[in-house]
Amino acid sequence: MIGEAIAFYLLAAAMLGFGVVVVTSPNIVHSAVALVPVFLGVTGLYILLNAEFVAGIQVLIYAGAITVLILFVIMLTVGGTGLRIPERNEQGPIGFAVAAALAAMLAIGVTHTAWGRGGGALPAYTPGAIGQSFLGPNLLVFEGTSVVLLVSLIGAIIIARKEE
Amino acid sequence: MPWYIELARAIVGTIVIFSGVAIIAAMFGVLLERKISGWIQSRLGPKHVGPQGLLQTIADTIKLLHKENIVPRNADATIFASAVVVVPLAALLDYVVIPFGTTRAGPLIFRDLNIGVLYFAATSSLVVVGILMAGWGSNNKYALIGGLRSAAQMVSYEIPIGLALITVAMLAGSLSTVTIVNAQRTVWFGVVQPVAFLIFLISATAEVNRVPFDLVEAESELVAGYFSEYSGMRFALFQLGEYGEMFAMAAMAVTLFLGGWRGPVLPPVLWFVIKLYALVFVFMWVRWTFPRFRIDQLLNFSWKVLIPVALVNLVVTAYVVMVLHP
Numbered sequence: 001m002i003g004e005a006i007a008f009y010l011l012a013a014a015m016l017g018f019g020v021v022v023v024t025s026p027n028i029v030h031s032a033v034a035l036v037p038v039f040l041g042v043t044g045l046y047i048l049l050n051a052e053f054v055a056g057i058q059v060l061i062y063a064g065a066i067t068v069l070i071l072f073v074i075m076l077t078v079g080g081t082g083l084r085i086p087e088r089n090e091q092g093p094i095g096f097a098v099a100a101a102l103a104a105m106l107a108i109g110v111t112h113t114a115w116g117r118g119g120g121a122l123p124a125y126t127p128g129a130i131g132q133s134f135l136g137p138n139l140l141v142f143e144g145t146s147v148v149l150l151v152s153l154i155g156a157i158i159i160a161r162k163e164e
Numbered sequence: 165m166p167w168y169i170e171l172a173r174a175i176v177g178t179i180v181i182f183s184g185v186a187i188i189a190a191m192f193g194v195l196l197e198r199k200i201s202g203w204i205q206s207r208l209g210p211k212h213v214g215p216q217g218l219l220q221t222i223a224d225t226i227k228l229l230h231k232e233n234i235v236p237r238n239a240d241a242t243i244f245a246s247a248v249v250v251v252p253l254a255a256l257l258d259y260v261v262i263p264f265g266t267t268r269a270g271p272l273i274f275r276d277l278n279i280g281v282l283y284f285a286a287t288s289s290l291v292v293v294g295i296l297m298a299g300w301g302s303n304n305k306y307a308l309i310g311g312l313r314s315a316a317q318m319v320s321y322e323i324p325i326g327l328a329l330i331t332v333a334m335l336a337g338s339l340s341t342v343t344i345v346n347a348q349r350t351v352w353f354g355v356v357q358p359v360a361f362l363i364f365l366i367s368a369t370a371e372v373n374r375v376p377f378d379l380v381e382a383e384s385e386l387v388a389g390y391f392s393e394y395s396g397m398r399f400a401l402f403q404l405g406e407y408g409e410m411f412a413m414a415a416m417a418v419t420l421f422l423g424g425w426r427g428p429v430l431p432p433v434l435w436f437v438i439k440l441y442a443l444v445f446v447f448m449w450v451r452w453t454f455p456r457f458r459i460d461q462l463l464n465f466s467w468k469v470l471i472p473v474a475l476v477n478l479v480v481t482a483y484v485v486m487v488l489h490p
Binding site: 036053060071 | 308
C-alpha cells in the first residue's frame, strides 16, 4: 500500500507540474509536448487502479495519436513553427472565472460523494469483459460514438476535397 | 511482494533491456547491416577492426561517445534534448511484453500483460512523438520535413498493423503474447494468416522507417531527416532507438506469426533467436534490394491497398472464427 501511495503522489505531482507547463508556456509546441507526460501520468493512475486495458488505450489514443495530431496541426498552420500563434487573448478574465467555477464544482463533487470501496472482483480477462459490455448492455452508446467518428471522418474528407 | 522489491526488479529489468538492446540490437545490428549490404553489393564490408571486422561497431560507438555534442544556435534546447530520450525509451518499452523463450519456471518474459499486443501497439506509437519533437526542435527545414513525413507515415501504417494484430488476437482469443504463442502449438499463425503476416511485415518496415519506406531520412532529399542536426551520443541514441524498434518489430512478428519460441530439438531461446535473426535478415535484404518510394505512393499504398485488404481479412477471419469454427 505504501508503494501505491508513493506512486500515486509521484504521478500526481508530475501531472500537475507538466499541467502547469501546458497552460502557462508561451510556446504552443512546448504546451503540446508537455501534454505527453500528463497523459502518461493518467496511464499510470489507470494501472494503479488495475485498469490495464484502459491504460493501454490511453497511451495509444492520447499520448500517441492526439499529441501527434496536435503537433501536426500546429506545424501545418501559418509559419509552420507555431511560434507566431498568440497564446493569450482578451478573454482571460472569463476563462479564469470558468476555470474557478469548474474547480469549485469539482471540489464540491469530490468532497460530497460517498466513495464506494471494493467494487467487486475483477474478471480474469478484462479485455474480453470490456468487449462483452460494449456489444451487450452499452451497445447503443458504443454505436452512437462510432457514428460520431464516422461523421467527423466524412467531414474531414469533404473539407480536404473542397480545394481541388 | 513488497513495493521496493518490485521497484528494484523494474530497475534491474530496465538495465537488462537497455544493455541487451544496445549490444544485441544496435551494435550487432549495425554490423550485420553493413556486412549484409556489403554481401549484397559484392563488397566485403568492414574488415579491419578485430577478426573479420567484428569489433568495427564497438570502435564506432566509442568514437560517437567521444564526439562533441553540438546544439544549433536557434534550436529549441529543451525539446531538442528531450526528443533524444523519447525515441529509445519508446523502443525499449516494446520489449516488456516479448516472450523470449520458456524455462521450467514459465515463459521468459518481463511481464505477461493480459493486454500485451495492445501495449506493444501503444508503445511503438510513442516513437513518432519523439521524431516530431526532434524535427521541430532542430529548427532546420530538412529536419522539420522529415519529422512531418514521419508523422504522416507512421499514423497511416499504424492502422494496418493494428488490424493485423487484431486478426491474430481473434485467432488466439487473447491479447496476451504468451497465450498467442501457446495457441500456435499445432500450426503457426503465419501459415493460417499469410495475408496478415504480409501486411504486418510491410507496415513494420514502414513503422521503423526503413527502405523502401525511409522517406523520413531520405539522404538525397533531406540529408538525414529528423536527426540531421544531432551529433555524438545523441545521434547514437537515435540509432539505438531505430535498431531497437526494428528488432522489436521482428520479435513481435516472430511471436505473432512464427510460433515464438516453439520448435523441435533445439532449446526455446535459441529457436527464438534464429527466427528473430531470420526476420531481421529479411528486413535488411529488402533494404538493399528495393528502391525508395515517393511519399504520395507510400501514403496511397497504406490507405488504398493495405487498410482495405486488412479490413477484408479481418471480416473473413471473424466469420471463420465465429461461424465456421465456434
